[in-house]
Amino acid sequence: MxxxxxxxxxxxxxxxxxxxxxxxxxxxxDASFDGHMQAWSDAARLADLKWDRVFAHVLPEAQRYIAAELHLPDPATIAFAPNTHEFLVRIVSALPAPRPRVLASDGEFHSFRRQSLRWAEAGMIDLTVVPHPELLSTARAAAFDLIFASQVQFGTGQALTDLPALAALAGPEGPWVVIDGYHGFMAAPVDLSGIAGRIFYLAGGYKYAMAGEGACFLHVPPGFGARPVNTGWFAAFDDLAAPQGGVGYAPDGRRFLGSTFDPAGLYRFNAVQRMLADEGLxxxxxxxxxxxxxxxxxxxxxxxxxxxxxxxxxxxxxxxxxxxxxxxxxxxxxxxxxxxxxxxxxxxxxxxxxxxxxxxxxxxxxxxxxxx
CATH class of the missing domain: 3.90.1150.10 (Aspartate Aminotransferase, domain 1)
Incomplete structure (x- = not known):
């Protein structure tokens, strides 16, 4: 067919x-073209008020699609960013440890591999890298603050099969388990319903969601990372009109938001999701x-x-x-x-x-x- x-x-x-x-x-x-044009039209028609539409309609629609795809219990745990690197930096900034002990597999993608190596080189993290099959046993045998693993490994395409076992190790005080789902999201059905309260999951629209750049997201488990040090003003978007003083955070996944971004990727993502639903795909x-x-x-x-x-x-x-x-x-x-x-x-x-x-x-x- x-x-x-x-x-x-x-x-x-x-x-x-x-x-x-x-x-x-x-x-x-083709549906993504229509979504992209809608983003332009909304910006032209609404100007400054476009952000009211983005936060009231565009983001919630995207959250609902992602939550349904991953079987997440609450769409509000999802935050958006132009790229997953932004989320990686924000997660590490929120860890309750001055020099985090980080465990990763040897099959990670460029964004994590480069940044983690540079952090380790600068003495900012203590990095342990092990072959993919040894990740779980190493995580169980030693104390770590962060365990990072790609759902589908770079190069080989091997899938991580022990997500529940890794999630069982996680807790708000550590370790945090972060799953890079960039090559897993919409490549095959994923059900996170049983572990959504214990893991971070990040992915985006560039690959199998067919939406292109600028549509990355992070599922944030409740109780983890209440106050990221690396933070942007959208993390308290609801309070912008309130008197300024102190650093407030949204209580849900929005606490991991950054600052001003181009929402066109989310318009494309939503348009493609509607197309898939219309086609029964x-x-x-x-x-x-x-x-x-x-x-x-x-x-x-x-x-x-x-x-x-x-x-x-x-x-x-x-x-x-x-x-x-x-x-x-x-x-x-x-x-x-x-x-x-x-x-x-x-x-x-x-x-x-x-x-x-x-x-x-x-x-x-x-x-x-x-x-x-």
Missing amino acids: SFKRLFGRALGAAPGRLHFAAHSHHLWP TTAAVSAHCDALKAQFLEAADLRDFAVLSEGSARFVALQSGRAGAIHAALEGRNVLTDVRSDVLRIGFALYHDAADVNALIAAFTAACREA
């Missing part, structure tokens, strides 16, 4: 391109479509010279080879866009692909392997 009709603008903008890097910059569906249905295409590639492509690393909920195939960079370049020369990280070639599948696209990908991949 083909859903290309939902992506006419993006596909029509580059008709000869095969975009198989959906785990990176996902193409935007749940995350499970989209995943089934992508899984079938991934299986088609894995069954038909000649992968004898590669280590296939991806598994579980990842919507991309991770292929390890010393020729990964050369194959990536050869594919790009054929206008087939993939993604390479060191010696791992990543090929992502999406709703805008169909079986014919995968056949074309296999032909290009075969030719690229001969060249590289």
